Amino acid sequence: MKIRSLLYTIFSLLILTSTFSCRTADIRTTEVKNDFNQQLGLEVLQKMSKAHALTKWDNIETYSFHLTDEFYGLMGNFGNPFPNNKADFEFQAIAKTFTSKAIFKDEKWKDKIWGIQSWRTYSSEENGSIELHSKNDKTIEFWLPTYQYFIETPSRIFEAEFISYAGERKLNGKTYDLVYATWISDKPHKDVDQYILWIDKENHMLAQMQYTVRDQYKWIYATLRYSIYEQIDGVPFPKEMNISLLGPDKKKILHTVSIDNINLNMIPKDSLLVFPNLGSTGKQ
Numbered sequence: 001m002k003i004r005s006l007l008y009t010i011f012s013l014l015i016l017t018s019t020f021s022c023r024t025a026d027i028r029t030t031e032v033k034n035d036f037n038q039q040l041g042l043e044v045l046q047k048m049s050k051a052h053a054l055t056k057w058d059n060i061e062t063y064s065f066h067l068t069d070e071f072y073g074l075m076g077n078f079g080n081p082f083p084n085n086k087a088d089f090e091f092q093a094i095a096k097t098f099t100s101k102a103i104f105k106d107e108k109w110k111d112k113i114w115g116i117q118s119w120r121t122y123s124s125e126e127n128g129s130i131e132l133h134s135k136n137d138k139t140i141e142f143w144l145p146t147y148q149y150f151i152e153t154p155s156r157i158f159e160a161e162f163i164s165y166a167g168e169r170k171l172n173g174k175t176y177d178l179v180y181a182t183w184i185s186d187k188p189h190k191d192v193d194q195y196i197l198w199i200d201k202e203n204h205m206l207a208q209m210q211y212t213v214r215d216q217y218k219w220i221y222a223t224l225r226y227s228i229y230e231q232i233d234g235v236p237f238p239k240e241m242n243i244s245l246l247g248p249d250k251k252k253i254l255h256t257v258s259i260d261n262i263n264l265n266m267i268p269k270d271s272l273l274v275f276p277n278l279g280s281t282g283k284q
Helices: 002-020 030-034 038-051 054-059 073-078 138-159
Strands: 062-071 086-094 099-104 113-117 120-124 130-132 162-171 174-182 195-200 206-212 221-232 235-245 253-264
Touching: 030 162, 038 054, 038 138, 038 162, 038 174, 038 195, 054 138, 062 073, 073 253, 086 138, 099 138, 113 138, 120 138, 138 195, 138 206, 138 235, 162 195, 221 253
Parallel strands: none
Antiparallel strands: 062 086, 062 253, 086 099, 099 113, 113 120, 120 130, 162 174, 174 195, 195 206, 206 221, 221 235, 235 253
């Protein structure tokens, strides 16, 4: 029965992929489609900005933390790029860029390094040397900036070209203001992601976020829940993030990102500029 169930799940996944692979997901709410309201969207984001102490990010040059990412079930493992169900590494980043590095603690990948600098990827070889990839490693190019964006979303979302209020919703007894954000066009675009931030109306904290995954599958969208925050030097850092496929009403978790041992400005910026000629710029 277990084998039959596994085969059925794989078959269903293939059917879903073939059915929706030509579609581009659109997570806009009815409010966004019918009444694009940038002013109200920005007003809600400004309240979130204060709740997340975003002005203090001006004093953060680098940050680091211990991160684990545990994947569950067939669907979770389908998207898992790591050798174990639970990845374990130290994550280091230059704030407000997409320059970061992962130093793995997994037994299978002990001290292995993944890195991205100015949107160029690199990794460590078996002899410990660092190799800049002539052609980007797509896995590194996706996962490291994704982790960094999850952490920095409250500040980075202001970079979006299109921002609109997306309505009010209630979920599990709480009320949220929703804000939609994207780039290039306010409508779905095959090359850029859409985001909907769920902001708690009482404390104005970012509680969860719906987002598309254009770099992986254009038809997929997911929900990230910021389950726990911890104040580090007055800045709330997410300590636990649960990711599920599709909308916020879906409760089956694909993977859980857990963070501890958060340090600010302890990692020298130069240590992340592995290739000095590249700097730490790149598309935001």
